[in-house]
Amino acid sequence: ASPSSDADAISRFQEYLRIDTAQPAPDYAAAVAFLRDQAAAAGLEARTLELAAGKPLLLLRWPGRRPSLPSILLNSHTDVVPSEPHKWDHPPFSAALDEATGRIYARGSQDMKCVGMQYLEAIRRLRSAGFVPDRNIYITFVPDEEIGGHEGVEPFVLSKEFKELNVGLVLDEGLASPGEEYRVFYAERSPWWLTIKAKGAPGHGAKLYDGSAMENLMKTVEAIRRFRTSQFDLVKSGEKAEGDVVSVNFAYLKAGTPTPTLLISKKLWYTGFVMNLQPSEAEVGLDIRVPPSAHVEALERRLVEEWAPSSRNLTFEFKQKMSVLDNFGKPAITPADSTNPWWLLLEEAVKSAGGKLGKPEIFPASTDARYFRQIGLPAFGFSPMANTPILLHDHNEFLHKDEYLKGIGIYESIIKALATHKDGVKDDESRAEL
Ligand code: MET
Ligand SMILES: [Zn+2]
């Protein structure tokens, strides 16, 4: 690509990054309007599906020469997580390009507006070079990934529109890699978001007694911390990878007599702050991630018996709970070896574009890929960002402009390889003709 077309690609990336699609109030309308223009410029057909009111899912198509072949789906989400703007060096929706370092700062620069735009840029380049795919190539821009996908990919995979696409393989997001090698993911941990509530006897703050809500809850916190340490130790010792253990983190703690913000802001601490009450209720929120290999029944037993026993006046409720198995009762895993011809194509395509793939891993967090794997489709998580610190959901999320541009070339190679029909190669899983 010429320097001027590279500069244009960077500008388009920045334009997408500047659209504030942060949860919990993403501007989906602006994102879809922008992306529809980009799709038109890339010569793609566009449809907007509204599977939930106000949550548009943009579906693009690059028609193949042989539309009866299984298609390729390139997925990305349009929403991003919230940020604390005053703690960033550049405002999170400025997409500021730091001239000294070449870094583009924005919420979504890694997770995952980069990938969505790279798909489109790669297609523009392949088209202008005269390439025509054999298979249909679909590109989806989906809402609500960051809040669980319940009004995004979850209903999409069950829709009539999705079935009509005859998808054979899905690509979705991966993670940045601080080293030379790109990371690639063949499975992921299932998200369990859990609240545990304690009740207990209220009383004077000076009194030592058993069975207060705080005491009941803190015993739970201690038990969870011991379990957390045991899992983390396996990672620290190198015995297991991050994606192979159960992670548990405290998302929030809530208890006590609320102190009015007004009093805090006026610094009336001494006159207004009440601390001599032991509360009758206390609550903790947990983010738990469960690997596909986990012994789920054992974990559930631990929860009922150790973390939230009713004997200690505790109750629990899941806010998210995804099975680690697919709809056929098997761990939701995409083979990443020579038994899967898609894998071989992906590996070769990255290599021939000058990239190196690391050993395939289990994604430690969660992505929309899990919904595709759940219905039995192969899906790989991949975001071409090497030499890049992992900053998703962090302050000062950035991507170097050269890494971004390099990623476009990687996708050119991948899309070309996956879109081209290879005679004599069969897909064992789906029995579909590759
Ligand atoms: C619980 S849905 C997953 C949201 C987000 N991608 C995460 O991993 O935290
Ligand atoms: Zn993401």
Ligand SMILES: [Zn+2]
């Ligand atoms: Zn995310």
